[in-house]
Amino acid sequence: MEALTRALSHPRQPTESMADALERLLGPEEVLLVARTQRLPxxxxxxxxxxxxxxxxxxxxxxxxxxxxxxxxxxxxxxxxxxxxxxxxxxxxxxxxxxxxxxxxxxxxxxxxxxxxxxxxxxxxxxxxxxxxxxxxxxxxxxxxxxxxxxxxxxxxxxxxxxxxxxxxxxxxx
The missing domain is CATH 3.30.565.10 (Histidine kinase-like ATPase, C-terminal domain)
Known part of the structure; x- marks a missing residue:
């Protein structure tokens, strides 16, 4: 969990880079959905x-x-x-x-x-x-x-x- 938390703790990191880091940490049967949200005016x-x-x-x-x-x-x-x-x-x-x-x-x-x-x-x-x-x-x-x-x-x-x-x-x- 610590490694996952570290991989997700860089909000300015591009989503693709974040996904690559997470892929290396997850097992072949594990899935994690990552989405970047924004508040609209x-x-x-x-x-x-x-x-x-x-x-x-x-x-x-x-x-x-x-x-x-x-x-x-x-x-x-x-x-x-x-x-x-x-x-x-x-x-x-x-x-x-x-x-x-x-x-x-x-x-x-x-x-x-x-x-x-x-x-x-x-x-x-x-x-x-x-x-x-x-x-x-x-x-x-x-x-x-x-x-x-x-x-x-x-x-x-x-x-x-x-x-x-x-x-x-x-x-x-x-």
Whole structure:
């Protein structure tokens, strides 16, 4: 345990170096998950409670669009509004109240999260041409960098992450 503690006691050490040091200390059947977390400034997170009413989907799109404008985020507004629309629709249709929408802004990523009180996992479907529904998560998966579900004590959060355009200087490494 002392050796593990020493390997983890350098917070500025790159995560990869930390993982290499830990790998040398752990046995072949042992696993240790290491994650670096950070606290985001309050103005990087926007959250709203939504009624479990299909009319709330249009409100959620409007709230997301206004938030992007307020932040000056270079995200594609149509993509974000469509993703928000699909996630909120799924929460209203298949989830359980209370429902909440959250947008989280990071330097190169915008995450759209919709929380509801149901523990039922969403799944990606491949709808037939004649199907009325079943395309929401497929649309989200197609338009975003990644998506997923995480469970909480009171339900689940379905999220989708939209990559943000990088300034030219970032792309060149400057």
């Amino acid at each position: 309050e103005d990087h997170v926007a959250a709203w409670d939504l009624p479990a009413d299909p009319a709330a989907v249009a409100d959620a799109r409007r709230l997301a669009g206004r938030c992007l404008e307020g932040w000056g985020t270079p995200a594609d507004r149509f993509t974000v509004e469509l993703v928000v629309s699909e996630l909120v629709t799924n929460a209203i249709r298949y989830g359980a109240p209370p429902i909440a929408l959250r947008l989280v802004r990071q330097p190169h990523l915008l995450t759209c999260e919709v929380e509801d009180a149901s523990m039922t996992a969403p799944y990606l479907r491949h709808a037939r041409e004649s199907d009325e529904g079943g395309r929401g998560l497929y649309i989200c998966a197609s338009l975003t960098d990644s998506w997923g579900t995480r469970y909480t004590a009171s339900g689940k959060t379905v999220w989708a992450a939209v990559g943000l355009p990088q300034p030219e200087s970032d792309r060149r490494g400057g």
